[in-house]
Amino acid sequence: MVFDPKLVEDWVSIWNSYDLSLVEKLFLNDGRVTYFSSEKQGVVKGIDALIEHHHEFGFVEGGKDQPNSLWLEDTDIETFESSAVVTAIWCFRRGDAENVQRGSVTLVYVNTTYGYRIAHANFSNY
Numbered sequence: 001m002v003f004d005p006k007l008v009e010d011w012v013s014i015w016n017s018y019d020l021s022l023v024e025k026l027f028l029n030d031g032r033v034t035y036f037s038s039e040k041q042g043v044v045k046g047i048d049a050l051i052e053h054h055h056e057f058g059f060v061e062g063g064k065d066q067p068n069s070l071w072l073e074d075t076d077i078e079t080f081e082s083s084a085v086v087t088a089i090w091c092f093r094r095g096d097a098e099n100v101q102r103g104s105v106t107l108v109y110v111n112t113t114y115g116y117r118i119a120h121a122n123f124s125n126y
């Protein structure tokens with residue numbers, strides 16, 4: 001199966017919809033998934049911890065209208081036999097604030113029986 005860059009757009013969309021139900025559809029759905037947040041120290045490990053982490057950010061089942069906006073710049077995708085590594089600059093604006101937060105992000109996708117899923121995400125702040 002070939003990696004579809006639309007998967008990266010799907011990941012961005014969950015941050016703009018705050019749809020908690022999509023976390024399990026985009027990430028590796030087991031105890032191996034890992035996530036380094038730009039907002040929290042330490043590793044978030046396992047799908048249950050990852051869902052809780054998103055819930056703490058205000059994500060809800062089915063999503064919600066919210067004023068925040070996330071987008072990526074300088075996205076690069078490198079594919080391998082059964083994985084893909086995505087690097088980008090994440091940009092986040094809270095509501096109508098003038099200030100835009102930025103930092104680097106790396107998403108590591110692996111090919112599973114359900115298609116490509118994020119196995120690891122790493123965020124940092126500038």
